[in-house]
């Protein structure tokens with residue numbers, strides 16, 4: 056951290072140097088990605104965007120209780136990785152996990168109902184926004200203690216190694232997470248055991264409210280640490296689904312062929328605040344606008360048009376997704392709160408919670 | 413029938429289960445080539461190979477995390493934490509990740525893993541390598557907690573823990589490693605949640621765990637010579653807790669003593685005391701008495717450590733004084 060940065064704006068967020076996005080790399084258009092994969096990534100980004108906008112509205116209406124951490128603006132990371140893995144692969148997310156859950160094909164209805172604390176929620180109302188999980192989709196959980204799930208993803212990768220499958224495990228996490236011990240333990244462990252695991256850092260520049268570069272020894276919190284573990288430093292544009300897809304595809308290929316782990320740092324930005332109704336006022340003037348300009352979705356829309364996809368097809372996708380978000384909202388609202396009996400179930404494998412006879 | 417010591421019983425129990433279940437694996441620091449710093453895993457690498465018995469870096473979070481991730485994706489695991497004091501380093505993994513996984517996912521995730529760890533004092537190792545921390549784990553919903561006192565119980569309860577679909581923290585007592593016991597031939601599988609009445613008596617109930625069990629028995633022998641008939645119960649598993657056996661004994665004798673190696677506050681005996689007070693108060697003939705390590709970190713010097721941890725003498729003297 057340079058002194059001038061520390062001095063600039065320590066007490067005045069607006070004076071902090073703004074960190075604008077890199078310009079779009081149009082060469083990514085020429086990556087050999089099948090058009091149907093690209094359309095799929097577009098559809099996924101639409102789903103994540105429209106779903107989370109609705110989730111935000113429902114939060115503001117006090118229907119989503121507790122907290123929620125949205126990935127608005129970060130959709131290209133979830134979509135790009137999801138398109139590069141197989142249905143039997145494992146993913147592990149953080150509390151900012153709505154997008155990563157939906158991207159595995161989990162139904163919007165149960166996810167929305169979980170956010171509303173309803174009995175038809177994905178977790179029966181037991182987990183809420185921060186713990187979305189769908190084992191049948193390989194979505195092995197959303198974890199809200201920073202860093203822990205990187206270690207757990209190692210275990211899923213180890214299990215694939217033992218069972219002799221070529222499944223991979225992916226762990227998503229933020230820039231701030233690179234400063235907790237579990238991150239470093241997980242990386243070293245994965246490398247020495249040569250595990251088929253992919254660590255994907257979504258660098259959205261901020262922890263909760265503090266820019267991570269204020270408290271991080273290196274400019275690129277993940278990529279700059281990679282060489283310390285003998286890994287290649289991989290830095291990609293996290294607002295370009297094609298760039299993310301390509302990096303993920305290479306990492307998956309390496310992991311499946313026994314080549315061990317990868318660490319990807321994807322540069323992105325959250326359009327909103329950290330959580331709940333945080334307005335994100337700690338961000339310097341102009342920074343948010345610059346990143347809104349680099350919104351991953353309109354950019355990708357234009358790219359698909361240039362690649363020959365008809366406007367009508369994209370409109371149809373948008374409308375179809377909008378309908379599904381409406382349906383999910385209705386489904387969630389119509390679902391009852393969990394019954395009292397649910398309180399005492401599922402502590403143990405026998406379904407109960409007894410600790411004595 | 414063979415005579416094994418407690419230390420050998422650990423490897424015996426693990427080997428029994430690894431032969432039964434070809435998917436079962438274990439990991440930890442110095443467990444493979446070195447056979448464990450307490451020599452509790454000697455021979456396992458040779459029999460089961462480096463894929464199933466794996467040395468790890470000094471990364472307790474990575475160890476528990478890997479064991480958990482494997483367990484939730486179909487590979488049952490045994491993770492060793494060298495000294496139980498180090499549980500503090502990976503407490504998040506155990507408390508927030510492993511223990512809560514099933515409940516917070518609406519029952520979707522199972523974590524069939526065993527965390528084995530060397531617990532307790534008597535080795536003059538000082539404050540950071542000696543504490544009895546079973547009470548740390550007892551207070552966590554979602555964890556089962558086991559602490560055997562004999563070689564045969566080590567094998568049977570370890571087998572039961574490994575076969576249990578829920579996470580179990582298995583405390584091996586450092587000061588019991590050298591103790592010997594008869595072990596029957598063939599497969600040994602015990603049942604979690606069962607306490608054992610290890611000595612029958614009629615005047616008072618002494619409830620103990622792990623290293624405190626032989627001390628309670630020694631005290632009971634001397635009490636018998638002095639005309640006090642003490643029943644001694646080895647709790648064996650704190651979660652699930654066999655309250656039936658405990659309450660039954662207290663109803664019979666009318667007096668309860670707990671002998672705990674953990675420091676005083678929120679020790680496991682406090683929970684048993686409260687259950688007894690709530691449920692069989694009118695069967696009591698006198699106050700419940702807890703005999704514990706004082707509420708201090710453990711000292712290193714022999715003279716001080718021996719003073720801190722309940723001894724047979726202290727148990728005997730306390731009973732004599734309070735039985736009147």
Ligand SMILES: Cc1ncc(C[n+]2csc(CCOP(=O)(O)OP(=O)(O)O)c2C)c(N)n1
Nearest residue numbers: 151199200201229230231232259261262263
């Ligand atoms: C161990 C731990 N410390 C602190 C927190 C509180 N916390 C929740 S999210 C967060 C910021 C994490 O930042 P980053 O890793 O960049 O992820 P992002 O939220 O930006 O996706 C913090 C500090 C926590 N959940 N866990």
Ligand SMILES: [Mg+2]
Nearest residue numbers: 229230261262
């Ligand atoms: Mg961040």
